[in-house]
Each structure stands twice: as C-alpha cells, then as structure tokens.
Amino acid sequence: MRRGDRLPGVWIAPGAVDDPRGLLRFGPLGRVAVPVGPVVGGRGGRGAAAVHGTGPGGVEHDEAPGLDLVEAVDRLRWCATRDLRALVAVRGTTPGEPATLAGRLCRGLEGDSVAAVEVDLRGADDQHCLRVLARVREETPRDLLLLARLSALQPDLVGCARAAVAGGAGAVVVCGAVPLGPGRWWSGPSTAAVCRSGVRALAQAAVEQRWPAVPVVAAGGVHDVPSARAVLREGAQAVQLGSALWADPTVLWAVLDGLDPAAVAGTRTPGPTHPDTHPEESR
Amino acid sequence: MTGDGPAGPVRTGVVTLARPAGAFDVLSLAVPAGPDWATARPGQFLVVPGNPGRGDALPGLHWLADVSVDPVHGTAVEVAVRAGGGWDVGHRLRLIGPLGRGFGVPTDPVPALVVGHGGSTVPLRWLVARLRARGCPVHVVLSADDPDEHFEVASLRRLAASVRLTAEPDLGRVATQVLEQEPRTGVVYAAGPRATVAQVARAAVAAGRPVRVSALDLAEPVLCGTGLCGQCDLDVSNSAGGRSLRPCLEGPVVPGEQVLDAPR
Numbered sequence: 001m002r003r004g005d006r007l008p009g010v011w012i013a014p015g016a017v018d019d020p021r022g023l024l025r026f027g028p029l030g031r032v033a034v035p036v037g038p039v040v041g042g043r044g045g046r047g048a049a050a051v052h053g054t055g056p057g058g059v060e061h062d063e064a065p066g067l068d069l070v071e072a073v074d075r076l077r078w079c080a081t082r083d084l085r086a087l088v089a090v091r092g093t094t095p096g097e098p099a100t101l102a103g104r105l106c107r108g109l110e111g112d113s114v115a116a117v118e119v120d121l122r123g124a125d126d127q128h129c130l131r132v133l134a135r136v137r138e139e140t141p142r143d144l145l146l147l148a149r150l151s152a153l154q155p156d157l158v159g160c161a162r163a164a165v166a167g168g169a170g171a172v173v174v175c176g177a178v179p180l181g182p183g184r185w186w187s188g189p190s191t192a193a194v195c196r197s198g199v200r201a202l203a204q205a206a207v208e209q210r211w212p213a214v215p216v217v218a219a220g221g222v223h224d225v226p227s228a229r230a231v232l233r234e235g236a237q238a239v240q241l242g243s244a245l246w247a248d249p250t251v252l253w254a255v256l257d258g259l260d261p262a263a264v265a266g267t268r269t270p271g272p273t274h275p276d277t278h279p280e281e282s283r
Numbered sequence: 284m285t286g287d288g289p290a291g292p293v294r295t296g297v298v299t300l301a302r303p304a305g306a307f308d309v310l311s312l313a314v315p316a317g318p319d320w321a322t323a324r325p326g327q328f329l330v331v332p333g334n335p336g337r338g339d340a341l342p343g344l345h346w347l348a349d350v351s352v353d354p355v356h357g358t359a360v361e362v363a364v365r366a367g368g369g370w371d372v373g374h375r376l377r378l379i380g381p382l383g384r385g386f387g388v389p390t391d392p393v394p395a396l397v398v399g400h401g402g403s404t405v406p407l408r409w410l411v412a413r414l415r416a417r418g419c420p421v422h423v424v425l426s427a428d429d430p431d432e433h434f435e436v437a438s439l440r441r442l443a444a445s446v447r448l449t450a451e452p453d454l455g456r457v458a459t460q461v462l463e464q465e466p467r468t469g470v471v472y473a474a475g476p477r478a479t480v481a482q483v484a485r486a487a488v489a490a491g492r493p494v495r496v497s498a499l500d501l502a503e504p505v506l507c508g509t510g511l512c513g514q515c516d517l518d519v520s521n522s523a524g525g526r527s528l529r530p531c532l533e534g535p536v537v538p539g540e541q542v543l544d545a546p547r
Binding site: 018 | 292293332333335336338339340341342377379382507509510511512513514516529531532
C-alpha cells in the first residue's frame with residue numbers, strides 16, 4: 001500500500017489480535033491488512049497482553065508484550081503464503097529500534113506482503129515522533145504507507161501528529177485506550193468517546209491548518225457499524241477494530257460490509273449475521 | 284451472507300427446554316441443521332457473542348453437553364449454564380460453534396478412565412455415553428468444590444461401570460488407583476482446571492496410558508474462545524524448545540503430554 005493511496009476503511013488492531021489464524025475460521029481476510037506485531041527488539045514475550053479484569057464496557061489489560069523478529073517473520077510468511085497483506089506494528093525503546101525492526105521485515109523475503117507499518121508513539125512528544133518516523137521512513141521502501149499510533153489523551157496530540165507527518169507518516173491512528181499507569185490500559189466500547197474526542201481535535205486542527213492533515217484512523221470503542229459511522233462523521237477516514245473482536249469476531253465482516261459503498265448501494269448482498277441487524281436476537 | 288463475509292459456524296439458536304441440574308440449568312437449543320453438528324464431539328464448545336453496545340465486552344462460553352441430530356425432529360444442542368442465568372424458554376440467541384477439537388473415542392472397545400472436576404465435567408456424560416456406545420467399559424472419577432457442581436451423576440452411574448467421587452487434590456491418586464485396579468484400561472480422559480488435568484496426565488503417563496485432556500478451563504474469567512485474545516495460552520516446553528499452545532484454537536482437547544509441565 002503506497003502513501004497517498006485510498007486508505008482501507010477497516011483495520012485490525014495489532015495488539016488485540018496477535019494470531020490471525022483464529023479470525024480466518026470465520027471468514028476471508030482478503031479485504032483487510034492482517035496485523036503482525038507489535039514487533040519489539042530482543043526477545044518478545046507471550047504474544048497476547050495479560051488481561052487483569054473486565055468491567056462494564058471494557059477490559060483492563062497490560063500492554064502487549066510483543067513479538068520478536070523471528071516470530072514476526074513467521075507471521076509474515078503465513079500471510080505471504082495465503083496471499084494476504086500485513087500491517088506490521090513496531091515498537092521500540094530507542095528512536096532507532098522501530099526503524100531497524102521495520103527495515104528488516106520490509107527487506108526480507110516476505111517483505112512484499114507488508115502493506116503498511118504502524119509505529120507505536122503513544123506517550124511520545126513531538127520531537128520523539130519526528131525522530132522515530134524519520135528513521136523508519138529511511139529504513140522502509142520509499143512509498144510504503146507508515147501510520148503513527150498516537151493516544152487521544154496525548155498532551156499535544158496535534159503537535160505529535162504534525163511531527164509524525166513531517167517524519168513521513170501517511171496516516172495517523174488515534175487510539176482511545178485509557179492509560180491506567182505504566183504499561184496498563186483500559187480498552188473497550190467505553191473508550192469510544194475518548195477516541196472521538198481525539199479525532200475531533202485533529203479534524204478541527206486540520207480546518208485551522210495547524211497540521212498537514214493526512215487520513216485519520218480511529219482506534220477505540222468501535223464495536224459495530226453505528227459506532228464506526230459515528231467516528232467517521234467526526235472526521236476519521238477509517239476505523240480499527242480491537243477488543244470488539246473478542247466479543248464477536250464476526251463484527252469485522254459486519255463493519256466491512258456496513259462501510260462498503262458497494263454493500264450500501266445494494267450491489268453486494270448484505271449478510272444475515274451482522275450483529276447490528278439481528279432482529280431475532282433477544283439477549 | 285455476503286460472498287466473502289462471515290462464514291463458518293455462526294447461527295441462531297432457540298431455547299426449547301430448560302431443566303435444573305444442581306448448580307446448573309441444562310438448556311436444549313434448537314439450531315439449524317448443519318454438517319458440523321453431526322460430527323460434533325464432547326469437549327467442543329459454543330461461544331455466545333458479547334454485546335459491547337450494552338457493556339458486555341466479552342462473550343459467554345459454554346461446553347456442549349450433548350448434540351442430537353434427527354432429520355425429522357431437527358437438531359438439538361444441550362448446554363449447561365449457571366442456575367438462574369436468565370435463559371428462558373423461547374429465548375433466541377446468536378451462537379458461534381461448535382468450536383474446537385473434542386474428545387475422540389477409541390476405535391476398539393477398550394476400558395476407559397474419565398476424570399473431571401467441577402463445571403468442566405459438563406461434556407463428560409456425553410463422552411461416557413459415546414464410549415459406552417463403542418463398547419468401552421468406563422470408570423469415572425469426579426471431584427467438585429461444591430456438591431451441586433457434580434453434573435448429572437445419576438446419568439453417569441447408569442452409563443459407567445463405576446463412579447467415584449473424591450476431592451480435587453486426590454484426583455491424581457484415585458486415578459492411579461483405578462489404573463492399577465483396571466490394568467486393561469486403554470485410554471484416560473480428563474477435564475478440569477489446568478493444574479487438575481496436569482495432575483491426571485502425570486498419573487496416566489506414569490502408568491503408561493495414552494491420555495487426552497481438555498486444556499481450556501471455562502471457569503477462568505477472561506476468555507474470547509475464538510483464538511484471538513490469547514488469555515488461555517499455555518507455555519508448552521519439550522525437547523524441541525518452548526512454544527505457546529492456544530487451547531481454544533488448537534484444542535481444547537490435546538494430548539496430556541502437552542500439559543504435563545505447563546507452568547500455566
């Protein structure tokens with residue numbers, strides 16, 4: 001996927017779905033980028049983030065420990081053999097680490113299956129965003145789409161987004177997860193308003209020309225077609241599904257069909273199992 | 284369903300019957316016929332998707348207690364839910380399932396030992412019935428934290444050659460006793476919390492018997508059941524190195540040797 005191409009309307013959050021084999025049981029993944037990562041330097045931990053508890057509208061969880069490079073190459077190979085495109089997420093403790101990881105994955109034999117690279121910059125300041133993205137830009141193919149993952153609760157969201165674009169980001173992911181201390185987050189449908197506030201702030205800043213607007217991906221609280229449309233109305237161009245897939249993996253295809261203009265126009269037959277159109281469900 | 288939309292085991296079920304069974308309510312669900320019901324096995328489970336819009340961030344997971352496929356009367360599925368769960372007759376719900384790999388039965392009618400603890404014993408009555416249908420004499424060892432959690436012991440007594448009730452810490456010891464008393468026992472099955480099935484697996488391996496265990500404990504609070512969240516992962520180590528086993532995707536029924544030394 002090249003910078004400037006039309007952004008796909010639906011993405012899958014890399015931290016929430018660390019093994020796409022589970023999703024493939026419920027439908028084809030040809031219309032989405034399969035998440036790989038977050039890829040970290042050194043030895044990765046268990047792929048999945050530990051969940052500490054659940055509550056009304058969300059789950060309290062650790063940051064995903066991430067995959068090491070060897071495991072990430074395996075996942076990319078899995079995508080390549082099935083002709084699937086991958087969204088590689090990278091995270092680092094130094095400005096150069098994400099660039100090194102992204103560069104090695106993009107230059108490898110399976111690099112052709114990398115559709116985009118997402119760099120986790122939640123909690124970073126604007127200078128750090130600029131440095132990291134610029135390094136990743138240097139290490140990856142020239143036109144490859146780079147996404148900067150920022151938190152909607154970041155103190156200077158617009159400044160960070162501006163710096164990320166200056167560093168080479170082609171899209172910004174606004175994450176609604178609420179930080180609960182070092183390495184711990186609250187995610188789920190209850191974070192939808194947080195995510196929308198971040199998207200709204202960026203949309204307003206774009207109108208005021210305070211940052212060179214690039215497409216915004218809303219990640220947080222999207223759990224069905226109406227919640228996806230709500231955040232698109234605020235100014236996002238795409239949505240990212242995460243923990244909503246834990247509750248119901250078929251939400252992915254429901255949102256894909258719900259946001260697909262062909263499905264809306266009636267040229268595609270809508271599926272009967274969409275969660276937001278289940279008249280028979282009484283629970 | 285769209286051409287490339289959600290495929291697989293998504294369907295709607297209707298509660299047609301509910302009866303109390305100790306700490307559980309056993310529900311019969313009428314479901315649309317499908318080839319995967321005819322091949323369903325004990326140890327497989329159903330996922331009832333959560334409704335994030337109403338605050339349910341996670342789905343509900345339920346063991347299959349029985350499946351009946353009848354071309355005249357339709358397909359009926361039994362599940363056990365906690366008593367008073369609010370699943371009344373006529374209740375309609377979306378289901379994803381049957382998911383997972385269940386317990387297989389031996390090709391020859393060899394004696395079998397079935398061990399289980401608490402709510403994980405829900406599939407065992409069906410397993411014992413299938414073993415009996417194959418001609419296998421079955422010995423059952425059960426434990427539970429609460430006596431009401433012994434699931435359909437009366438039915439098990441009718442089906443099995445013997446049923447022994449014990450405490451969870453003694454399951455491995457009692458299993459060893461049964462294996463010593465029944466030296467022709469050809470296979471061991473276990474379902475329960477991970478530490479419990481590991482205990483039974485150690486006893487079976489020590490006795491030189493093949494063992495199949497359910498490595499998924501539905502009593503754990505956070506599970507997606509569809510292989511996405513990774514909360515059920517087991518760290519499996521062997522001579523080839525360490526790897527992660529995801530029971531809800533690769534199991535839940537796995538060879539007992541895989542859970543012998545799993546730290547979680």
